[in-house]
Amino acid sequence: xxxxxxxxxxxxxxxxxxxxxxxxxxxxxxxxxxxxxxxxxxxxxxxxxxxxxxxxxxxxxxxxxxxxxxxxxxxxxxxxxxxxxxxxxxxxxxxxxxxxxxxxxxxxxxxxxxxxxxxxxxxxxxxxxxxxxxxxxxxxxxxxxxxxxxxxxxxxxxxxxxxxxxxxxxxxxxxxxxxxxxxxxxxxxxxxxxxxxxxxxxxxxxxxxxxxxxxxxxxxxxxxxxxxxxxxxxxxxxxxxxxxxxxxxxxxxxxxxxxxxxxxxxxxxxxxxxxxxxxxxxxxxxxxxxxxxxxxxxxxxxxxxxxxxxxxxxxxxxxxxxxxxxxxxxxxxxxxxxxxxxxxxxxxxxxxxxxxxxxxxxxxxxxxxxxxxxxxxxxxxxxxxxxxxxxxxxxxxxxxxxxxxxxxxxxxxxxxxxxxxxxxxxxxxxxxxxxxxxxxxxxxxxxxxxx
Numbered sequence: 001x002x003x004x005x006x007x008x009x010x011x012x013x014x015x016x017x018x019x020x021x022x023x024x025x026x027x028x029x030x031x032x033x034x035x036x037x038x039x040x041x042x043x044x045x046x047x048x049x050x051x052x053x054x055x056x057x058x059x060x061x062x063x064x065x066x067x068x069x070x071x072x073x074x075x076x077x078x079x080x081x082x083x084x085x086x087x088x089x090x091x092x093x094x095x096x097x098x099x100x101x102x103x104x105x106x107x108x109x110x111x112x113x114x115x116x117x118x119x120x121x122x123x124x125x126x127x128x129x130x131x132x133x134x135x136x137x138x139x140x141x142x143x144x145x146x147x148x149x150x151x152x153x154x155x156x157x158x159x160x161x162x163x164x165x166x167x168x169x170x171x172x173x174x175x176x177x178x179x180x181x182x183x184x185x186x187x188x189x190x191x192x193x194x195x196x197x198x199x200x201x202x203x204x205x206x207x208x209x210x211x212x213x214x215x216x217x218x219x220x221x222x223x224x225x226x227x228x229x230x231x232x233x234x235x236x237x238x239x240x241x242x243x244x245x246x247x248x249x250x251x252x253x254x255x256x257x258x259x260x261x262x263x264x265x266x267x268x269x270x271x272x273x274x275x276x277x278x279x280x281x282x283x284x285x286x287x288x289x290x291x292x293x294x295x296x297x298x299x300x301x302x303x304x305x306x307x308x309x310x311x312x313x314x315x316x317x318x319x320x321x322x323x324x325x326x327x328x329x330x331x332x333x334x335x336x337x338x339x340x341x342x343x344x345x346x347x348x349x350x351x352x353x354x355x356x357x358x359x360x361x362x363x364x365x366x367x368x369x370x371x372x373x374x375x376x377x378x379x380x381x382x383x384x385x386x387x388x389x390x391x392x393x394x395x396x397x398x399x400x401x402x403x404x405x406x407x408x409x410x411x412x413x414x415x416x417x418x419x420x421x422x423x424x425x426x427x428x429x430x431x432x433x434x435x436x437x438x439x440x441x442x443x444x445x446x447x448x449x450x451x
């Protein structure tokens with residue numbers, strides 16, 4: 001794990017100066033075709049440069065509606081109990097033994113590593129989408145304006161043709177602030193537009209060809225613009241650099257109370273009364289609530305959040321998401337951890353699978369270090385992590401009792417030692433800077449003192 005830290009807030013402020021054209025990009029035409037939603041499925045954004053379908057919200061739960069803010073914890077299986085389902089990695093805010101928790105952040109980063117992947121749905125042949133699927137980074141943006149809570153479901157989506165290995169990216173923004181809330185063109189401003197059915201969408205004009213094995217990243221940042229409006233930055237990285245492709249901001253929010261954040265909360269459902277405050281990176285069908293099936297799959301998915309100092313792996317994970325209607329079957333999702341590079345995530349292979357929690361904090365280790373300097377790098381065994389703002393917080397795959405630890409700052413190595421950390425344990429330490437004035441000799445040292 002070698003993460004070069006990008007402070008999400010600082011990064012977003014310079015988005016207008018980025019050059020987003022690359023030599024490997026092929027420009028494609030844009031043609032939007034709206035697909036009418038079914039009775040229970042919400043509409044989503046259409047695909048340009050590919051046969052048009054829509055990303056969709058999951059259907060409301062029939063005869064089993066829940067009430068927001070009325071439950072001590074949510075039930076991750078409230079909507080999905082079996083495949084086809086949005087399979088991948090998700091944090092529902094539910095820890096060991098079903099204990100709920102909550103946190104918020106200004107950034108999530110999802111990593112998709114594809115060794116092999118083929119999908120097929122016979123029913124989509126006539127629409128030209130038989131081999132299409134999506135990877136979706138789905139989050140919940142939350143902020144208060146003039147004392148009123150607003151919740152938006154935001155999606156950073158990669159659309160992949162597993163036959164031609166062509167991939168493109170699009171985003172969606174949905175209003176989840178109440179049961180029947182819709183987006184309006186006067187409430188949001190970005191590269192995209194609001195559909196007549198009340199959702200915001202935008203698709204990039206770039207089409208890439210991937211060569212497996214490969215990996216790519218999707219990231220979303222929540223910031224406040226200089227004009228005071230809350231903003232979401234949609235990004236992807238298919239190679240050596242990040243591309244910001246859309247930065248919609250909420251132009252009605254003139255009286256923002258605090259910062260916009262992405263919320264994970266296992267205590268409550270959203271104001272819709274059936275959707276979750278979760279964070280998910282999932283595999284699903286190509287849109288409009290469609291499903292697909294994996295005929296060959298060897299995919300790793302990793303999900304990290306920004307803790308104010310560095311990106312950190314989510315502490316508890318399920319192998320499925322819930323808020324989206326697109327799903328996939330013939331997928332077996334299991335947890336994985338790598339001692340060699342410190343990564344933690346889910347492995348998606350083809351085969352019969354069940355929906356369950358794949359790892360939790362009881363089987364991991366947690367490290368929290370504070371420093372007397374702002375920026376630096378920590379080397380923990382084979383892991384190299386950059387941190388900012390004088391602190392480092394990590395979720396570690398448990399493998400051994402003792403880890404080597406080297407801390408560096410701009411002056412070089414400032415600490416070289418080891419730490420003991422067991423399964424389910426947290427290690428906290430504060431480093432201090434100490435200076436001495438005077439002359440020292442061996443005879444003045446305490447007994448058994450190592451200089």
